Amino acid sequence: MELILKYFPDLSETQIEQFAALEELYKYWNAKINVVSRKDIDELYLRHVLHSLGIAKVVEFAENTSILDVGTGGGFPGVPLAIMFPNCQFHLVDSINKKLKVINAVCEAIELTNVRTTHSRVEAIDETYDFIVSRAVTAMPEFTKWVKGKIAKKQRNELKNGILYLKGGDLTEELKQYTTVKAYLLSDYFEEAFFETKKVIQLPLKYK
Numbered sequence: 001m002e003l004i005l006k007y008f009p010d011l012s013e014t015q016i017e018q019f020a021a022l023e024e025l026y027k028y029w030n031a032k033i034n035v036v037s038r039k040d041i042d043e044l045y046l047r048h049v050l051h052s053l054g055i056a057k058v059v060e061f062a063e064n065t066s067i068l069d070v071g072t073g074g075g076f077p078g079v080p081l082a083i084m085f086p087n088c089q090f091h092l093v094d095s096i097n098k099k100l101k102v103i104n105a106v107c108e109a110i111e112l113t114n115v116r117t118t119h120s121r122v123e124a125i126d127e128t129y130d131f132i133v134s135r136a137v138t139a140m141p142e143f144t145k146w147v148k149g150k151i152a153k154k155q156r157n158e159l160k161n162g163i164l165y166l167k168g169g170d171l172t173e174e175l176k177q178y179t180t181v182k183a184y185l186l187s188d189y190f191e192e193a194f195f196e197t198k199k200v201i202q203l204p205l206k207y208k
């Protein structure tokens with residue numbers, strides 16, 4: 001929890017309580033339904049919570065922003081971002097229902113009311129959002145096919161909507177088909193070695 005306060009020192013009391021509660025809740029639920037690998041659960045704040053919040057270092061979501069988290073698994077990056085942005089609406093989607101049960105239980109326990117979950121493949125979701133976030137679901141070319149048409153067209157400013165995808169490693173090959181892609185290195189924001197190769201990939205509204 002100290003790790004979160006190190007990089008986000010201005011959290012409200014509610015946010016601090018919500019973040020602090022995650023460790024016990026995820027440990028409890030992960031023993032029943034595996035959503036986080038066994039070795040990662042001891043480093044929940046580093047590998048999952050802070051990693052998810054890398055997106056909050058890149059974009060400040062305005063009030064009432066709608067955000068889809070594709071393939072959210074146990075709620076990453078959606079749950080930490082929903083705590084960070086309580087005035088935004090988060091839709092967390094995954095094709096495995098039991099993982100969503102964990103998210104619903106966690107959100108209920110910490111009274112996180114700006115999250116809804118849907119059991120579905122994302123391709124079948126017929127809504128639009130200001131932003132789409134995701135981590136570790138599939139390669140970008142397939143991902144952008146899945147979410148095409150799901151980004152709201154009301155704002156044509158790439159900083160006000162688009163895709164924010166958490167990704168590591170050398171992405172040259174995977175991203176070569178996109179003309180306007182930005183990569184933000186998370187090591188520019190977080191000093192822990194874990195973030196050395198981690199990035200937030202930003203694709204604007206329009207991509208090929």
Ligand SMILES: C[S@@+](CC[C@H](N)C(=O)[O-])C[C@H]1O[C@@H](n2cnc3c(N)ncnc32)[C@H](O)[C@@H]1O
Nearest residue numbers: 071072073076094095096120121122135136137
């Ligand atoms: C490796 S896990 C990552 C989970 C989470 N995003 C994280 O970083 O901890 C990938 C997740 O994507 C989900 N998934 C894969 N393809 C999907 C699709 N087409 N629509 C919705 N969810 C999908 C899987 O069920 C799985 O929970």
